[in-house]
Amino acid sequence: MSNPDQPLLPPPAGANAPLDRMVAEIRRSAGTNLLGLLLLLLGLFTVFSILLPGAFLQRGTMQAMMFQLPELGLLSLAMAIPLVSGGLNLAIIATANQAALLMAWILTTQMPPDAAGGDVWLWISIALSAGFLLCVLIGLVTGFIVAVIGVHPILVTLGTQTLITGISIWLTRGQTLSGFPDALIRISNETIAGIPISFGIFAIVALGVHILLTRSVLGIEIHMIGSNLESTRFSGVDTRRVQIWVYVLSSLLCWLAAIVMMARFNSAGADIAQSYLLITILAAILGGIDPYGGFGRVTGLVVALLILQTISSGFNLLGFSQHLTLALWGFTLIAVMAAKRFTSAMLARYRSASFQRPK
Amino acid sequence: MRKLLAPVFNRSESSLAVVIIVVVLIFSVSSPYFLTLSNTADLIESYSVTTILAAGVFVVLVSGGIDISFAAVASVTQFIAAMAATKYGVPAFPAIALACALGALMGCVNALLTYYLNVVSIIVTIATSSIFYALLIYFTGGSEIYNLPDWWTDRVVFLRFETASGDFARITLPMVIMVLVVVVTHLLMSRTHAGRQIYALGGNPEAASRVGIRILRLQLLVYGYLGFLAGLAGFVQAHRVHQVVPTAMFGTELSVLAVAILGGASLVGGLGSMGGVVLGVLLLAILQNGLNLLGVSPYFFDVVIGLAILISISVTAVTQRRLRAKRGNSELRHE
Numbered sequence: 001m002s003n004p005d006q007p008l009l010p011p012p013a014g015a016n017a018p019l020d021r022m023v024a025e026i027r028r029s030a031g032t033n034l035l036g037l038l039l040l041l042l043g044l045f046t047v048f049s050i051l052l053p054g055a056f057l058q059r060g061t062m063q064a065m066m067f068q069l070p071e072l073g074l075l076s077l078a079m080a081i082p083l084v085s086g087g088l089n090l091a092i093i094a095t096a097n098q099a100a101l102l103m104a105w106i107l108t109t110q111m112p113p114d115a116a117g118g119d120v121w122l123w124i125s126i127a128l129s130a131g132f133l134l135c136v137l138i139g140l141v142t143g144f145i146v147a148v149i150g151v152h153p154i155l156v157t158l159g160t161q162t163l164i165t166g167i168s169i170w171l172t173r174g175q176t177l178s179g180f181p182d183a184l185i186r187i188s189n190e191t192i193a194g195i196p197i198s199f200g201i202f203a204i205v206a207l208g209v210h211i212l213l214t215r216s217v218l219g220i221e222i223h224m225i226g227s228n229l230e231s232t233r234f235s236g237v238d239t240r241r242v243q244i245w246v247y248v249l250s251s252l253l254c255w256l257a258a259i260v261m262m263a264r265f266n267s268a269g270a271d272i273a274q275s276y277l278l279i280t281i282l283a284a285i286l287g288g289i290d291p292y293g294g295f296g297r298v299t300g301l302v303v304a305l306l307i308l309q310t311i312s313s314g315f316n317l318l319g320f321s322q323h324l325t326l327a328l329w330g331f332t333l334i335a336v337m338a339a340k341r342f343t344s345a346m347l348a349r350y351r352s353a354s355f356q357r358p359k
Numbered sequence: 360m361r362k363l364l365a366p367v368f369n370r371s372e373s374s375l376a377v378v379i380i381v382v383v384l385i386f387s388v389s390s391p392y393f394l395t396l397s398n399t400a401d402l403i404e405s406y407s408v409t410t411i412l413a414a415g416v417f418v419v420l421v422s423g424g425i426d427i428s429f430a431a432v433a434s435v436t437q438f439i440a441a442m443a444a445t446k447y448g449v450p451a452f453p454a455i456a457l458a459c460a461l462g463a464l465m466g467c468v469n470a471l472l473t474y475y476l477n478v479v480s481i482i483v484t485i486a487t488s489s490i491f492y493a494l495l496i497y498f499t500g501g502s503e504i505y506n507l508p509d510w511w512t513d514r515v516v517f518l519r520f521e522t523a524s525g526d527f528a529r530i531t532l533p534m535v536i537m538v539l540v541v542v543v544t545h546l547l548m549s550r551t552h553a554g555r556q557i558y559a560l561g562g563n564p565e566a567a568s569r570v571g572i573r574i575l576r577l578q579l580l581v582y583g584y585l586g587f588l589a590g591l592a593g594f595v596q597a598h599r600v601h602q603v604v605p606t607a608m609f610g611t612e613l614s615v616l617a618v619a620i621l622g623g624a625s626l627v628g629g630l631g632s633m634g635g636v637v638l639g640v641l642l643l644a645i646l647q648n649g650l651n652l653l654g655v656s657p658y659f660f661d662v663v664i665g666l667a668i669l670i671s672i673s674v675t676a677v678t679q680r681r682l683r684a685k686r687g688n689s690e691l692r693h694e
Binding site: 090145149150151154155156158159160161162163164165166167169170173174274278279281282285291292321323324325326327329330331333334337338341 | 425427472475476477478479481482483485486487488489490492493494496497610613614616617620656658659660661662663664665666668669672673675676677680
């Protein structure tokens with residue numbers, strides 16, 4: 001977790017100075033924002049606990065929240081990596097659905113219905129590998145058009161989104177596939193030590209993406225191309241390789257989301273969960289990821305997801321419609337952006353005031 | 360010869376026009392029904408709502424923004440106008456004016472938030488779109504309105520031809536509104552002061568504000584205009600399908616955006632022309648109709664659109680890069 005009071009690294013000497021300062025800036029940037037989001041989450045918990053005594057702060061409610069969070073969470077991570085790199089991936093839902101359809105097709109039509117024991121696991125691993133390869137392919141193609149042909153990621157993924165959904169609909173004729181082995185369904189309805197398996201997957205993946213983005217060379221390079229693609233290229237980074245990695249990683253997170261979604265809905269189709277697309281952008285921005293690229297942290301995103309889930313569960317318990325929840329999510333995003341704008345204006349005034357004091 | 364053609368072929372619109380001519384020739388040879396008068400008229404009418412929305416989205420794209428709340432705005436204004444007409448008997452023109460004014464107002468909300476929060480407009484409009492749409496479904500409960508008044512649903516035919524084969528081709532209200540919107544948008548963007556300022560804003564916002572362009576006022580115009588057109592598109596859509604369904608327009612955001620982009624409008628702003636957007640719509644319409652007549656499964660159509668978008672943006676990117684390289688060389692030569 002980041003510490004908002006963590007001091008800036010002293011300006012180091014040597015050839016790596018700009019890079020080190022950049023790393024320090026990345027580590028520091030989420031600080032104030034994260035504190036605000038945590039306060040908001042705490043506030044929401046308090047309000048719902050008072051409004052719903054004995055119903056909200058309960059093991060069952062918390063567990064229900066953990067069951068609902070993973071699919072949106074994994075898809076938001078798939079959106080977050082391109083956003084940090086200064087791009088966007090509008091094809092995440094299409095990718096996840098197509099991967100789910102491929103895996104579902106293998107499990108429902110290719111696997112013999114009387115398979116048992118080890119055979120089931122064999123078929124599941126075949127299906128998972130096929131989905132994995134499909135997502136790598138989609139990521140490579142997207143990354144190639146973005147990096148090598150040099151088209152804006154919004155345009156590219158608008159095209160791939162239409163193309164991928166088109167192929168899914170064409171091959172399935174709009175039908176859904178369902179009826180998967182129990183071993184797969186278990187992911188989304190069983191718990192280990194009170195924690196749903198799907199939530200465990202999400203937590204491990206989120207931690208992995210966090211470490212990748214903040215501690216690995218590729219992660220720092222992703223931040224750098226988000227800040228300034230040209231100057232990153234001139235500083236000797238192969239930006240094409242980084243951009244291709246961004247879309248491969250994003251598509252692989254879609255593959256994980258696809259597995260969780262298959263387990264949760266027990267079906268796969270070309271048009272499932274389309275409404276999640278814009279919500280993942282909403283969650284990422286709420287979590288403090290800079291829409292212009294270059295800045296953003298997984299911790300902020302996770303807190304933002306918890307905020308959205310808390311609003312949703314709280315409203316559900318209060319008996320409000322799910323649509324009102326969506327409206328409140330929109331309001332929350334605007335309010336948080338307004339608060340951020342207000343505090344940054346205040347900070348700027350404070351800084352210029354303290355700068356003038358010594359005179 | 361090459362020099363003569365250079366100004367024509369360097370523009371993405373002309374390459375789009377060439378593609379359209381080729382596609383039309385192929386389809387005309389392979390199907391006798393393609394490009395008959397009645398077929399063309401039906402085709403144009405079925406793309407009227409998309410074209411009206413794409414015109415508004417085009418203006419926002421030129422200004423350097425992206426607005427995806429238009430589908431929600433169209434749904435909300437459509438429903439409120441329909442409520443006014445059915446419950447309170449509001450006559451035709453006040454009801455249409457109400458829809459357009461409400462749309463413009465909602466567009467202005469987007470402009471104000473974008474300007475004062477200093478956030479990219481795609482993020483703002485994702486938030487407002489969720490709010491508009493969610494509140495609409497919440498208050499209506501997703502209910503539909505079927506008993507629209509006659510003035511709304513009656514087909515208005517301005518002209519009617521009888522073709523040689525005995526079919527009728529009609530010039531209908533949606534087509535007339537669509538043509539008006541295209542002409543007005545074209546004039547706004549190419550012949551007015553405000554239009555030039557919108558290009559300037561999209562090309563370089565910093566420079567635009569330095570030369571004294573009032574950005575807030577311009578953004579209110581741009582987003583308000585899209586909202587206005589969304590109100591109009593909502594009206595036309597209900598006119599065509601004879602009912603108001605809150606979820607009918609939902610999910611069309613990305614396809615309208617794709618149409619505007621296919622026609623050469625750039626996401627970076629400052630580029631594109633209304634003519635290009637019309638060509639983009641034309642290409643999609645012709646492809647859909649031609650594939651239909653050839654008996655290709657309608658399920659395959661999205662695959663074709665996706666490929667068309669990917670090819671078009673890739674070709675545009677490559678030609679623009681080559682153009683820039685050429686310009687760089689000639690500038691060097693001058694020095």
